[in-house]
Amino acid sequence: MITSEVIVGWMNVMTGKEKRQEAGIWKQSRGKGKPAAKGRMLDELALQQIQACVEKMPKRRDLLIEYLHRIQDSHGGLRRAHIKALAHWLNITESEVVSVASFYSHFDLLADDAPGLPDMTLRVCNSLSCTLAGSDSLARELEHLCKGKSVRILRAPCMGRCDRAPAVMAGHNPVDNAIAADVLEVVEKRILFPSLPVYEDLDVYLKQGGYAHFRALESGEMNAGQIELAIDAAGLRGMGGAGFPSGRKWAAVRAHPGPRLMAVNADEGEPGTFKDRYYLETRPHLILEGMLLAAKVVDAEKIYIYVRDEYPAALKILTQELEAMTQHGLIASDFVELRRGAGSYICGEESAMLESIEGKRGLPRQRPPYVAEQGLFGRPTLVHNIETLYWIARVCREGEQLLRQVERNGRTGMRTYSVSGRVVNPGVYLLAAGSSISDIILAAGGMAPGHEFYAFQPGGPSSGLLPARLADVPLDFDTLQPLGSLIGSAAVVILSTRDSVRMAALNMMTFFHHESCGQCTPCRLGCDKALTLMQTPTWDVGLLTELGQVMSDASICGLGQAAPNVFRTLIRYFPDEV
Known part of the structure; x- marks a missing residue:
C-alpha cells in the first residue's frame, strides 16, 4: 500500500534531484557527483561571436546553412565552440549542426585547438573542360609557387566557368583563363570578391516594358489562364534536364490545396554547364519576371531562390535587384528569399535542393509523394530552373510563335547550349533546339587550331560520350535516348583526336x-x-x-x-x- 509517508519520501527524493540538476551536479546514491553536466560546455565568447554573425537575421531552423556561411566567412572555419554555441542558440543538438555542416564541401570543421586555415584558399577546377585546358599542370605549378605562403590549394569540381577554362576560385573571386601569374597577383593583393559584370538592371528593364505582364496579372487585366495557354501553345518544356512540360507542371501544383510555395533552382552543378550563370549575370530580370509570372499562376505565397556558392557575382546581382524591386513596389520585402548553396552537386536534384533550403543535408527524397504535392516544408511546391524562367518571360513578352516559328531537323523551338572544350570560341549559344553537334561547333567558330573532331559530351557527364560519326543527330529532348545518352542540361564539351x-x-x-x-x-x-x-x-x-x-x-x-x-x-x- 502506498502511504502518505511513502509519497512524502518520493517528493523529498525528487526535490533533492532537482536541486542537484539546477546546480549542474549529477549525483547518484554512490560515488562522487560531477561538478558540471555532461557534454561540451558552452563558450560564452563563441556565443557572442555567432550572435554577432547572425544579428540581422531571423532565428529559424531552416536558416542553419545561412548561419554556417556567416560563421565560416567571418571566422575562416567552423570551430567546435561555434558549433556548440550555434546549437545552443537554435535549441538543437550539436550532432544535428555537425551532420549538416559536414555534408557540404564549402564548410571547414576545425577543432578548437587546431591552427586556423591559411589566409587564402585557391580552388582549382578539375572538371573535364578545365582539365583539357591544363588545370592539372596549373595546380602543380601553384603548389610549387605558393610554398611558404599562407595559401591552401584544393582541387574542386566544376565552377560553371568552362568557357573560360582553366578556372580558379581565389576565395570567392573567380580567376578566368587562369595562369599562375594572374592567380599569384590575386593572392598578393588579397582580392577575395569579384567585381560585378555589366548587366541589365531594373531601370533599364522597366524602360523596355519589363514586368508589364506581371503587373497586368496583379491588376486583373490578365488572368493566369492566359499565361498558361501561351506557355502550352509555345510547347515549353523544363530546361533543367527532365523536359517536363511547364504548363502541366503548373497544373500539377495547382491540383493540391494551398498554401503553395515556389523554388528556383540556380544550382547548375553539372560539369560543362554555365548557361544559368550567363543569364543571371547579364539579364537577371528576365529570370525574375518569369519567376513572378509562374508564381502568380500557381498562387505561390513565397519564393526561394537557391544559387550556387560558386556564383558570387550572381548572388550579389540578385540581392541588389530584389532590393530594387522591393523599393519600386513590385514585390514585398519578404516575398523572395535568396539561399546560398554550399558546394554539393546533388542539391541540383529538386528534392535535395528543397532539403537544403530547409537547412538539412541535401539528400534526395523518395517518391512519391512528388514535390508538386509535398515539397518545401511539406507544401505543394513549384520548382523551375533558370532557363525555363527565361523562356517563360520571353514567351509572355514576345508571343508563343517565338518558339514555334523556329524549326531545325524536324524539331521545333530553341534552347541554350553551353559549349566548351576544343572549339575556337567557347561560350553560351542560343540555337534551334534541333541543332546537331556540327551546327554547334560551327556556331562556336569551328574546331580549335590543330584539333580534329573526335567525340563529344552532349549534356554533361550524365550523358556520357558520343563519337564524331553521330555529328548530324539533333541534340534535343528524346533524340538521344536511343543512342544511350540524353540532352540533360545541354552542356556540350568537344574532344579532339588529341584527347x-x-x-x-x-x-x-x-x-x-x-x-x-x-x-x-x-x-x-x-x-x-x-x-x-x-x-x-x-x-x-x-x-x-x-x-x-x-x-x-x-x-x-x-x-x-x-x-x-x-x-x-x-x-x-x-x-x-x-
Missing part, C-alpha cells in the same frame, strides 16, 4: 564518385566500384554492364541512374579504347 576518351570518362566518373551523397547503396558503392573497374588496364565489360544495370534500376535519384552512361557509351562507341 583520350578513356581519360575523359575517368574524369567524369571521378566526379560522380566524389559527389554521390551516399544515401543509397547502388549509387554509393556503384560509383566506387565503377571507378575501380575503369582504372584497370582492360575493362571487365561484363561486370561493368551488370553493375550499370543495378545502378540504373535501384538508385534513388538521377545521379546513380545516369552515372553508368559514362562507361556504357564508351563500351558501345569506343570498344577499342577500353
Whole structure:
C-alpha cells in the first residue's frame, strides 16, 4: 500500500534531484557527483561571436546553412565552440549542426585547438573542360609557387566557368583563363570578391516594358489562364534536364490545396554547364519576371531562390535587384528569399535542393509523394530552373510563335547550349533546339587550331560520350535516348583526336564518385566500384554492364541512374579504347 509517508519520501527524493540538476551536479546514491553536466560546455565568447554573425537575421531552423556561411566567412572555419554555441542558440543538438555542416564541401570543421586555415584558399577546377585546358599542370605549378605562403590549394569540381577554362576560385573571386601569374597577383593583393559584370538592371528593364505582364496579372487585366495557354501553345518544356512540360507542371501544383510555395533552382552543378550563370549575370530580370509570372499562376505565397556558392557575382546581382524591386513596389520585402548553396552537386536534384533550403543535408527524397504535392516544408511546391524562367518571360513578352516559328531537323523551338572544350570560341549559344553537334561547333567558330573532331559530351557527364560519326543527330529532348545518352542540361564539351576518351570518362566518373551523397547503396558503392573497374588496364565489360544495370534500376535519384552512361557509351562507341 502506498502511504502518505511513502509519497512524502518520493517528493523529498525528487526535490533533492532537482536541486542537484539546477546546480549542474549529477549525483547518484554512490560515488562522487560531477561538478558540471555532461557534454561540451558552452563558450560564452563563441556565443557572442555567432550572435554577432547572425544579428540581422531571423532565428529559424531552416536558416542553419545561412548561419554556417556567416560563421565560416567571418571566422575562416567552423570551430567546435561555434558549433556548440550555434546549437545552443537554435535549441538543437550539436550532432544535428555537425551532420549538416559536414555534408557540404564549402564548410571547414576545425577543432578548437587546431591552427586556423591559411589566409587564402585557391580552388582549382578539375572538371573535364578545365582539365583539357591544363588545370592539372596549373595546380602543380601553384603548389610549387605558393610554398611558404599562407595559401591552401584544393582541387574542386566544376565552377560553371568552362568557357573560360582553366578556372580558379581565389576565395570567392573567380580567376578566368587562369595562369599562375594572374592567380599569384590575386593572392598578393588579397582580392577575395569579384567585381560585378555589366548587366541589365531594373531601370533599364522597366524602360523596355519589363514586368508589364506581371503587373497586368496583379491588376486583373490578365488572368493566369492566359499565361498558361501561351506557355502550352509555345510547347515549353523544363530546361533543367527532365523536359517536363511547364504548363502541366503548373497544373500539377495547382491540383493540391494551398498554401503553395515556389523554388528556383540556380544550382547548375553539372560539369560543362554555365548557361544559368550567363543569364543571371547579364539579364537577371528576365529570370525574375518569369519567376513572378509562374508564381502568380500557381498562387505561390513565397519564393526561394537557391544559387550556387560558386556564383558570387550572381548572388550579389540578385540581392541588389530584389532590393530594387522591393523599393519600386513590385514585390514585398519578404516575398523572395535568396539561399546560398554550399558546394554539393546533388542539391541540383529538386528534392535535395528543397532539403537544403530547409537547412538539412541535401539528400534526395523518395517518391512519391512528388514535390508538386509535398515539397518545401511539406507544401505543394513549384520548382523551375533558370532557363525555363527565361523562356517563360520571353514567351509572355514576345508571343508563343517565338518558339514555334523556329524549326531545325524536324524539331521545333530553341534552347541554350553551353559549349566548351576544343572549339575556337567557347561560350553560351542560343540555337534551334534541333541543332546537331556540327551546327554547334560551327556556331562556336569551328574546331580549335590543330584539333580534329573526335567525340563529344552532349549534356554533361550524365550523358556520357558520343563519337564524331553521330555529328548530324539533333541534340534535343528524346533524340538521344536511343543512342544511350540524353540532352540533360545541354552542356556540350568537344574532344579532339588529341584527347583520350578513356581519360575523359575517368574524369567524369571521378566526379560522380566524389559527389554521390551516399544515401543509397547502388549509387554509393556503384560509383566506387565503377571507378575501380575503369582504372584497370582492360575493362571487365561484363561486370561493368551488370553493375550499370543495378545502378540504373535501384538508385534513388538521377545521379546513380545516369552515372553508368559514362562507361556504357564508351563500351558501345569506343570498344577499342577500353
